[in-house]
Amino acid sequence: MxxxxxxxxxxxxxxxxxxxxxxxxxxxxxxxxxxxxxxxxxxxxxxxxxxxxxxxxxxxxxxxxxxxxxxxxxxxxxxxxxxxxxxxxxxxxxxxxxxxxxxxxxxxxxxxxxxxxxxxxxxxxxxxxxxxxxxxxxxxxxxxxxxxQPQMLVDVDKVRQVSANMEPSASAVGLSAVLIDSRAHERFLGLEETLDKKAGHIPGAFNFFWKETQNEDGSYKSAEELQEHFSELDKDAEIIVYCGSGVTACPNVLALEKAGYRNVRLYAGSWSDWISYEGNAIAVREE
CATH class of the missing domain: 3.40.250.10 (Rhodanese-like domain)
Structure with missing residues (x-):
């Protein structure tokens, strides 16, 4: 179902x-x-x-x-x-x-x-x-x-590891682990930030705005449409999803699973947790 x-x-x-x-x-x-x-x-x-x-x-x-x-x-x-x-x-x-x-x-x-x-x-x-x-x-x-089910989660240490291993790239094709930022593009780029103390995104992350997984009536797009939406992500990759506070990442987790991705995990603390650690790097532009 x-x-x-x-x-x-x-x-x-x-x-x-x-x-x-x-x-x-x-x-x-x-x-x-x-x-x-x-x-x-x-x-x-x-x-x-x-x-x-x-x-x-x-x-x-x-x-x-x-x-x-x-x-x-x-x-x-x-x-x-x-x-x-x-x-x-x-x-x-x-x-x-x-x-x-x-x-x-x-x-x-x-x-x-x-x-x-x-x-x-x-x-x-x-x-x-x-x-x-x-x-x-x-x-x-x-x-x-x-x-x-602890395997559904990752912590900040895991995110640091994945971020450090991600070279700036225009494509996620071929990557074994990928960070997905679910926020609106302006927040991802650091152009605006009204909720958190710092603007930007986790280095190496790709931006897939969560609302783009839905139709205008609030229903989710079909599995085929979502497969096209996420087509640059390898089905075998470990996909770590975050947003501002771990809430709007969840619709993206659902959409990814509907599209057939089976190794999807949530960084629950998300951006607001990432920036609470002084040593964590911040990116403010698209890699």
Whole structure:
């Protein structure tokens, strides 16, 4: 099954007991906005998970702006919401799927495969007259047991190693390990930076803006289109994906896997972690 589901697919299964719908709406700089939107209206049966309170851990000196949550704490939160290891989870947001993809990635990291993203998000769901409500469901607690998959991650030391071995190049063809920067091109080049203290990118990285993996309606492009999009990357290469804080990298991870890449790993701390180390080099132009 695809990693995404359509609105009509979800509508037909809206009240199936083995399913939990998760509202992941969140606005950077307005931390209360997502929950307030959820309380005002949401897809029937949906519960809410907050990007910073639930899907991240507190910010420290290193680890980036959205450090990964403690696996056991997240498992306990999921259990409290009635999510168990047999649950099917459908996540949505209103931010082109980036927060929903964070949950998608985290659940895979915890060893849970039955998780999907609603194409188009909440606004298109509502615009097409699908049902919404302000009723918050009462959930019977379940038991979610985490089975952490450490191979899905890389740390800053691994990124340093890959960066040091990457010669400035116009092409990723033939490289055995590749760094992918998921941010907008202006941020990649260091021409603008509104979120982090330093501008630029990790030396040797290639820029694949995460939104270019999607169609205008918020659905992901087909596997064939994504294969063309990532065509300069070798299928056998180790692909390390990062962004500003490890959130918008997740849609790129999903797109790469949909395109058939199987050795895709996340640098969760991403750019905001990289620049927290004084000795790390910074590039401010395309190699």
């Amino acid at each position: 695809e990693a995404t589901v359509t609105k009509r697919w979800l509508l037909a299964r809206l009240y199936e007991p083995e399913q939990t719908i998760v509202d992941c709406r969140f606005t950077l700089g307005k931390p209360e906005a997502g929950r307030e939107s959820y309380e005002q209206e949401h897809i029937p049966g949906a519960v809410y998970l907050d990007l910073e309170l639930d899907l991240s851990s507190p910010v420290e000196e290193h680890g980036g702006r959205h450090p990964l949550p403690d696996p056991q704490l997240l498992a306990a939160r999921l259990s409290k919401l009635g999510i168990g290891n047999d649950s099917r989870i459908v996540a949505y947001d209103d931010e082109s799927g980036m927060n929903a993809a964070r949950l998608w990635w985290l659940l895979h990291y915890l060893g849970h495969e039955q998780v999907y993203i609603l194409e188009g998000g909440f606004s298109t769901w509502k615009a097409e007259k699908f049902p919404v409500t302000d009723h918050q469901p009462v959930r019977v607690p379940s038991s979610f047991q985490a089975s952490v």
